[in-house]
Amino acid sequence: MYKSMIAGFGTVLILSMSGCSQKDPTPVSMTHTPETTFDDTASTVASNSVNGGVTENGKYTGTDGISKSGIKMIYFATDVYTLDADQIGRLRMDLPKIKTLASRGKLRIEGNTDEVGSDEYNHALGLKRAKSVMMFLKDNGIASSKMELVSYGESNPVCTGSSPACHAKNRRVEINLIR
Numbered sequence: 001m002y003k004s005m006i007a008g009f010g011t012v013l014i015l016s017m018s019g020c021s022q023k024d025p026t027p028v029s030m031t032h033t034p035e036t037t038f039d040d041t042a043s044t045v046a047s048n049s050v051n052g053g054v055t056e057n058g059k060y061t062g063t064d065g066i067s068k069s070g071i072k073m074i075y076f077a078t079d080v081y082t083l084d085a086d087q088i089g090r091l092r093m094d095l096p097k098i099k100t101l102a103s104r105g106k107l108r109i110e111g112n113t114d115e116v117g118s119d120e121y122n123h124a125l126g127l128k129r130a131k132s133v134m135m136f137l138k139d140n141g142i143a144s145s146k147m148e149l150v151s152y153g154e155s156n157p158v159c160t161g162s163s164p165a166c167h168a169k170n171r172r173v174e175i176n177l178i179r
Contacts, residue, residue: 053165059084060168065158067174069101074133074173078114081128083136091136094175098137101177102146109134110174111151112158114167119153126151133173148178 052062058078065073072090074083083091091098101107111126111133130149138144159166 052169054168058164058168058171060165060171062169065169065172065174067176069176071098071101071175074129074175075168076129076171076173078116078167078171079125081125081132083132088136091133092140095140098175099142101175102142105177105179107137107142107147108176108178109137109147109149110156110176111149111153112156112170112172112174113154114170115154115157115162116167117154122153123151126153129171129173133175137175 051064052060055061055077057080059080060075063072065075067073071094074087074090076087077084098107109130111128111130113122113126113129115122117125127149130151134144134147134149137147154170157166157170158172159169
C-alpha cells in the first residue's frame with residue numbers, strides 16, 4: 001500500500017508539473033531588416049519608422065502608408081476587421097484611382113496583422129480584413145472578378161519594432177495591381 005501511495009503521489013506530481021507549466025507568452029517574430037522586403041510579392045519595405053500615433057483601440061493614425069500601386073493603406077484596430085469611418089473615407093478618396101487600376105488588371109487585396117497571436121489566428125484575421133475592403137469595393141462598383149484576396153498575416157510587416165505604434169502600423173490592408 002505504501003508503494004502504491006508513493007507511485008500515485010509521484011504520478012500526480014508529474015502530471016501537475018507538466019499540465020501547469022506556463023508557456024512563454026512572447027510571440028515568435030518573423031521580421032526582416034529595414035533594407036529588405038519579405039519576398040517579391042511584398043509591397044513595402046520594413047522599417048522601424050512610425051510617423052503617426054495610435055488610438056485607444058490600437059489603430060494607427062498616420063497617413064503615410066501608400067501601397068506600391070499608389071493606394072492609401074487601410075488601418076485597423078487590434079483584433080478588428082471592420083472598416084472605421086475614417087478608413088472608409090480613405091477608400092472613398094482613392095476610389096477613382098482604384099477603379100482605374102481595376103480597369104487595367106486584377107487587384108490583390110492584401111490583409112496584414114501585427115505579430116501578436118498565433119500564425120493561424122493572424123492569417124484568418126488578415127483574410128477577414130481583406131474581405132471587408134473587398135466588400136466595400138464591390139459595393140462601390142468593382143467586380144469581384146477583378147479582385148483576389150490574400151492574407152500575409154504577420155509575415156509582411158512594414159514596421160519591425162515591437163512598440164504599440166509599430167504593431168498598429170502593421171494592422172493594415174494594401175491594394176495592389178497584379179498583372
